[in-house]
Amino acid sequence: MTEIAFHFNVPDKLAYSCRLLRKAYLSGASVVVTGEPVVLAELDQLMWSFSPAEFVPHCRAGSAQSTLAASPVVLAESLQDCPHYGVLVNLGQGIPPEFERFERFIEVVAREDEDRLAARSRWKHYTDRGYAMKRHDLATAGEGA
Template sequence: MTEVAFHFNVPDKLGYACRLLRKAAGSGAKVVVTGEADLLRALDTELWTFSALEFLPHCHAASADAQVLAASPIVLADAPRATPHQEVLVNLGTRVPDGFERFERLIEVVTQDDEDRQQARTRWKHYADRGYAIKRHDLAAKEGT
């Protein structure tokens, strides 16, 4: 069963996603990032400019050929079901990702924005109602310690 984790109170969704992806790629994990198309385009730009000293190899599922998809440690996809990786799925979007259950881990990234938090509560309920154990990581609590 997919391990579900919510990362709450993220001050900068794209910056946090870049740090999360750097950590995952550094550990050898294969990651799919999903969300709305405009958010994925912004993340693509952020991944190119995130660090002057390192590059996070990534591709778009919609435009990459099968060999590039298989070799890329980070795949940006509005439809994660159609990707070759099944290890980690990072959801930056507002909806429950289609096909999330085929991944070992799902990470939901939630900002401090009220609308984003409300949509996250709906996703939390969706997972909980289906029996998924959910881990909660509150970044605001970590800042205070």
Template sequence: MTEVAFHFNAPDRVAYACRLLRKAAASGAKLVVIGSPDVLQQLDRALWTFSAVDFVPHCFLESESHVVAASPVILSTSTHAVPHQQVLLNLGQLVPEGFERFERVIEVVGQEDEDRQSARSRWKSYADRGYVITRHDLALKTSY
């Protein structure tokens, strides 16, 4: 069964996603990040600039097929036709369609009320389907 984890209270969801992706990609994980086109564009820019010494190889699903095949991180607006099914990082507001094909789902939740409300709805949806959810409160950590 898919592991589901919520990472709550991210002061900056995109910056937190960059750090999470860097760590996961360095460990050899294959990831798909889904979200709105605007959020994915922000993430793409941030991945190119967030660290002077680290690079997280990534591309959009619409990139050339050989680039997609070689990239450990795929940015997409949906899970349809993605090549990786190991880790799904959700930066969207809805439960991702097809999430159950992935080994693990990570939900990144910011501090804004709207983001928290949609996260509560997603939490309930996963729980109603019988998924055990792990909760990580980033406010309890001094830095991420």
């Protein structure tokens, strides 16, 4: 069963995602990031300049098959035709279809009310289906500042 973790109270969703993706890349994980097109475009831009000394190779889901297969991080609006199913990171407001194909699933939730309300709905959806949930509250962990 997919392991689901919620990362709550994230002050800057995109910057946090860059750090999370860098950590996953350095650990050897294969990651798919999903969300709305504008959010993925902003993340793509930020990843090119976030940490010049520690670039995280990534591509968009519409890239050539050889690029997709070689990329440890894939930014995808849809999970259809994703090249790997290690870790899924959701930056969107909805429940990604077919998330259960992934070994691990991370929901990144900002401090804003709209994001928090959508996350509560997703949390309920997952718990109603029997998923064990992990909660990482950045406000209490000292990472939210």
